[in-house]
Amino acid sequence: MNTQRTLAGVHDLELVTLGRTGDRAAFGELVRRHSSAVRALLRRMGADGATADDLAQDAFLAGFEQISEFRGEGAFRTWISRIAARSYARRWRREARAELLADGPDADDPQAGFGVGVGADARIDLDDALKTLSDPERVCVSLCYGVGLSHAEAAAALNAPLGTVKSHVKRGLDKLRSHLSPDGDGGQRRQVSG
Amino acid sequence: MAESSFEFQLERMFAESPAAPDRELFTLRVVERLDRGWTARRVLIGAMGALGGVIGAYEIIGAGVTGQVAAYFVQANDFLARHVAASVSGALAPGGIYVDVQAIWLAGALAIVAAGFGLARLVREI
Numbered sequence: 001m002n003t004q005r006t007l008a009g010v011h012d013l014e015l016v017t018l019g020r021t022g023d024r025a026a027f028g029e030l031v032r033r034h035s036s037a038v039r040a041l042l043r044r045m046g047a048d049g050a051t052a053d054d055l056a057q058d059a060f061l062a063g064f065e066q067i068s069e070f071r072g073e074g075a076f077r078t079w080i081s082r083i084a085a086r087s088y089a090r091r092w093r094r095e096a097r098a099e100l101l102a103d104g105p106d107a108d109d110p111q112a113g114f115g116v117g118v119g120a121d122a123r124i125d126l127d128d129a130l131k132t133l134s135d136p137e138r139v140c141v142s143l144c145y146g147v148g149l150s151h152a153e154a155a156a157a158l159n160a161p162l163g164t165v166k167s168h169v170k171r172g173l174d175k176l177r178s179h180l181s182p183d184g185d186g187g188q189r190r191q192v193s194g
Numbered sequence: 195m196a197e198s199s200f201e202f203q204l205e206r207m208f209a210e211s212p213a214a215p216d217r218e219l220f221t222l223r224v225v226e227r228l229d230r231g232w233t234a235r236r237v238l239i240g241a242m243g244a245l246g247g248v249i250g251a252y253e254i255i256g257a258g259v260t261g262q263v264a265a266y267f268v269q270a271n272d273f274l275a276r277h278v279a280a281s282v283s284g285a286l287a288p289g290g291i292y293v294d295v296q297a298i299w300l301a302g303a304l305a306i307v308a309a310g311f312g313l314a315r316l317v318r319e320i
Contacts, residue, residue: 024232028225035220040211053220060224061231126207145201146208177200 012076019067027067031060034077038084044130045088045142055091059084078148085147089157092139129179137172140165274298 007015007029018026035056042052063070063080070079130138143154155165214220254260275295282298 022232024225024228027228028221031224032217032221035224036214036217037209037211039214039220041208044208056220057224057227061227064228126204141204142208145204148205173201173204176204180204181200 013072016067016070016072016076019064024064027060027064030076030080034080035060037077038081041081041142041146042084042088044127044138044146045085046092046135046138047088051091055087056084059087062087081147082149085143085149086157089139089143089154092135093158093160125180129176132175132179133172134168136168137175140168141172141176144169271295271299 007026010018010026010029012030012033015026015030019030038056038059039052042055043049047055059080062083066083070076130141133141139158140154143149143157144151149157151166151169152162154169155162158165278298279295
């Protein structure tokens with residue numbers, strides 16, 4: 001507890017440097033700071049709660065092993081989120097959902113979101129809006145806008161054709177725009193309920 | 195990735211994530227798994243070292259190296275007793291006091307220990 005208080009004010013990059021020397025308490029502080037974001041991202045990609053937690057744990061353990069590869073060019077959160085997102089993409093691809101990606105259907109496949117107990121409207125809106133996307137659209141949009149992968153990087157992570165990923169992203173964006181814009185479906189629903 | 199204001203807004207919305215209420219518990223679990231992995235690694239390295247030591251000792255004994263070493267030791271002891279001890283006795287104690295060969299062995303061992311300490315100190319300084 002005392003160590004945690006000491007590390008609370010330390011910058012991420014210094015914690016990473018300590019983590020490189022095998023300091024598990026320092027890495028634990030990084031986990032404490034960024035685990036919520038990683039878990040939320042995985043849920044937004046479509047993972048259920050338990051899967052998201054397992055994958056997030058594995059991502060942090062992998063991050064600890066590979067920490068020498070983090071050169072501090074971007075934020076630690078982005079780096080660890082990309083490890084987790086790629087891991088989910090691999091798993092998603094394995095679990096017989098690849099044909100969905102190849103066929104590019106528009107069918108909705110709503111899954112549990114992370115919105116429970118969330119205070120900010122924007123977060124609830126995004127979680128709700130993502131539920132209106134098909135599985136492939138949700139994964140592709142999350143890879144590109146949740147962790148900032150390019151279309152090509154997302155295609156490589158999913159082992160899918162670039163054109164397929166681009167079309168899923170475009171369809172997903174159109175649905176999100178329609179749901180999240182003030183005059184879209186989501187806005188109308190909020191006005192009605194409000 | 196973002197090219198329009200909507201896409202920037204979407205990236206910002208993704209970046210905003212709630213602090214999970216069980217954040218501390220989650221952290222504890224990850225650190226526990228890190229510690230377990232670390233301990234397992236240390237045990238594995240120790241066990242491999244012990245196993246390597248046992249195999250090495252077995253090979254040395256099997257090859258009859260210990261007998262050869264003992265023979266060399268006896269030869270060295272004889273040489274020291276015949277030549278070095280007499281010379282050292284003559285140099286250090288002209289009055290005829292005899293310097294035992296065991297004292298020379300002891301002095302050699304102490305010199306090696308002192309050199310070891312010196313080397314360790316040097317490494318620490320560097």
